[in-house]
Amino acid sequence: MAMLSVKDLEVHYGVIKAIKGVSFDVNEGEVIALIGANGAGKTTILHTISGLLKPTAGSVMFEGQDITKVPAHKIVSLGMAHVPEGRRVFSQLSVLQNLKMGAYTRNDKAEMEETLQMIYKRFPRLEERKNQTAGTLSGGEQQMLAMGRALMSHPRIILMDEPSMGLSPIFVEEIFNIIRDISAEGTTVLLVEQNAKKALQIANRAYVLETGNIILSGDAKELMNDESVKKAYLGE
């Protein structure tokens, strides 16, 4: 059984149907990429999975539990974290306060400290700047903070929305390496990216989204060699 299973999902913004019946599965341990152009509905799908938006039809199952109607703030403690588009760190709070926010639903102080040390090990920059307000960090550092913050909840699956957006090429490289590491340590990853090439390189499987529909899906390596994908998303 799939870890995360989205079925016939439909989402409306007012009268506009943004997602027109999307179904896909994420299996435990996989890195799944959702790729597609701006406005295809990638972010909408992630928001619906994590409860920020309510679908008009369809369902979202997570580890056998129907979470379609579960409010967003109860999703985290089920083991799902979401790194939102544009990072959305709490800019007035310090780096450490931001990380603690990520562990808001946890009450195990000692283990939380352990997670924090692990995150500092993965992102040494965050430890260096732990007392700095998050708003003063660079874009790449904020992305790391947003990822660290999500990891603080010790999720089994992590949803990442455009983690490479607006970053310098060096940071893009680093962010994708980190995603690879996170996956290697056993966390399942659902990745939304405009940088289709990078996303397909690290993903096991991928779904191609176009104006609210999945038009193509399959093994990431195969999609990379697909003529239509090459033409539309890889710029070849």
Place this chain on the structure above:
Amino acid sequence: MSSFLSYLITGISLGSVYAIIALGYTMVYGIAKMLNFAHGDVIMVGSYIAFLAVGAMGLPPILAVILAVVVCTTLGITIEKIAYKPLRTASPLAVLITAIGVSYFLQNMALLIFGANTKMFTSLISIDAINIGDGTVVVTGETLVTILACIFIMVCLTLFINKTKAGQAMLAVSEDKGAAELMGINVNGTISLTFAIGSALAAIAGVLLCSAYPTLTPYTGSMPGIKAFVAAVFGGIGSIPGAFIGGILLGVIENMSKAYISSQLSDAIVFSVLIIVLLVKPTGILGKKIHEKV
């Protein structure tokens, strides 16, 4: 000199009441991004409850204050649930008009229940006045308790915001509701809590205000409410230290104008100061710059 000192102390005391009320305005604004114009009338409700508790029910002052706090907290949470929560995604103007409606509703309910006659509020504070220096400056018990209460509330609130999980959640919600929700923070619960704290403070402010200025009518809360709103904007709306500084400054300016310029003009002077401050610094004294997302 000694009269100046008394005016200053009375001003700080009046300002402390404004500051306590302004905290409610500023916290609700910071977290729910709305101006709760019914906040002033919660003060009035608190005062009536304390008045009834002492007068009709014969409760000791401290229990009367606790009862007022409990009733106002419940009232604040109820107002938020019934009137504001359904408008979470509505335009700010709709929320503003609703808040004004709630304000009139509370005033008219009070009019219906308690009548239009002015009630004489007996001070709940039974501490003797103290003399400073050679007895030329007299600080009344009400003045002293009001100032101390304000300082105590500020310290508690600052500790609460910075040291507790719920306080940190408030900061997170005030910055980004969606991201806060993704952290597992119950945003609706946090907004309720904010209204609860603001309304509890309004009850305390009501008791302090009526102990110092002992006339109580259904409109008692409205002018202090507006002035506290001015104080909140003055100090930088959304900022807790701003509400404190704004409140104290406003009280001092008002009292000094009454003493040295004209008691009729004092309100005009207070509002002129606000206009000047906003012209020079539109975000208020401690207001944060609004970061536009690029």
